[in-house]
Amino acid sequence: MKDIIRVKSLLSTDIETLLNQQIKKEAHSSAIYLSMASWCNRNGFDYSSDYFFKQAEEERAHQLKIYKYVLDMGGNSISPDINNIKLEYNSFREVFEDALDQEISVTQSLKNIAARCHKEQDYVTLEFLNWFFKEQREEEYKARRALELFEVIGEEGTGRWQIDKHVGQIVYNSEA
Amino acid sequence: MQETLTLPSINFTEVFSTKNGAIYQSDSENCWYIDFAGKLARFDYRNLLKLKKAVYQIDIEDLLLNSEKSADLEIIFICACDHCYVLSLLQIIKMKELLKGTFAMLELNHIIYDRLHRLAF
Numbered sequence: 001m002k003d004i005i006r007v008k009s010l011l012s013t014d015i016e017t018l019l020n021q022q023i024k025k026e027a028h029s030s031a032i033y034l035s036m037a038s039w040c041n042r043n044g045f046d047y048s049s050d051y052f053f054k055q056a057e058e059e060r061a062h063q064l065k066i067y068k069y070v071l072d073m074g075g076n077s078i079s080p081d082i083n084n085i086k087l088e089y090n091s092f093r094e095v096f097e098d099a100l101d102q103e104i105s106v107t108q109s110l111k112n113i114a115a116r117c118h119k120e121q122d123y124v125t126l127e128f129l130n131w132f133f134k135e136q137r138e139e140e141y142k143a144r145r146a147l148e149l150f151e152v153i154g155e156e157g158t159g160r161w162q163i164d165k166h167v168g169q170i171v172y173n174s175e176a
Numbered sequence: 177m178q179e180t181l182t183l184p185s186i187n188f189t190e191v192f193s194t195k196n197g198a199i200y201q202s203d204s205e206n207c208w209y210i211d212f213a214g215k216l217a218r219f220d221y222r223n224l225l226k227l228k229k230a231v232y233q234i235d236i237e238d239l240l241l242n243s244e245k246s247a248d249l250e251i252i253f254i255c256a257c258d259h260c261y262v263l264s265l266l267q268i269i270k271m272k273e274l275l276k277g278t279f280a281m282l283e284l285n286h287i288i289y290d291r292l293h294r295l296a297f
Contacts, residue, residue, distance in 0.1 A: 001189045002203045003289040005282055008221045076225075 009074030024080035030059035100143035192277040217259040
């Protein structure tokens, strides 16, 4: 008897489901960053707003990358519906705390997919995920560094204005 | 999975059967035939997965517990597929059992293929 399912798709049902969940997670991240961009813009933090616009686009690119991978491997990508996006933040700092939380949870869920890949010996998907792990180094670094600015500059006086000005300049260029 | 039935033009291999129905695979056509609820229906790869999803999504417990007077019938309609099923609650349970067994056997077949035929030498 032929193994028709394997002929049609490289991905197992479980991995496909996990990748679709990740697609949704990236889409959700993108929407959250857009919401943060809006909040920052409304409250006068224009540099941070630009920074979050850029982040939103990056997350969207991540989403599409997985989306296309699932299709290319013969699976079914599901366009996610996104809701429950936080619109208001209590403080400038809270925006960045949420951003770091978001990145940590993305890293965690990528690790979860990789663990499943190891279990199934799906080294193809595992290799695909490597790009994302490298990306997460940068994403977490940037989010953590932004929060660090609150410590080193301080929020008093023109602190928040200074922080806002420096957020856009955070770069991660370690090639290691 | 062992016995092969030969009909005039189509080769079927039984994937899984219960008292209530059976699913056969046709290697030459790359599809499955489902013998259930009094008819033999042909499903290709996409449609079989859609059927699985549709049946698995039915909340059997909810249907059992609700006390509404409406009939416990479910219409399983699959987009871009020629067949649809109108099943009673009992038939849904039987259909689910059949599909679960089938996918377990297909998974087993996949493992056997991997271990026996797809070895890298």
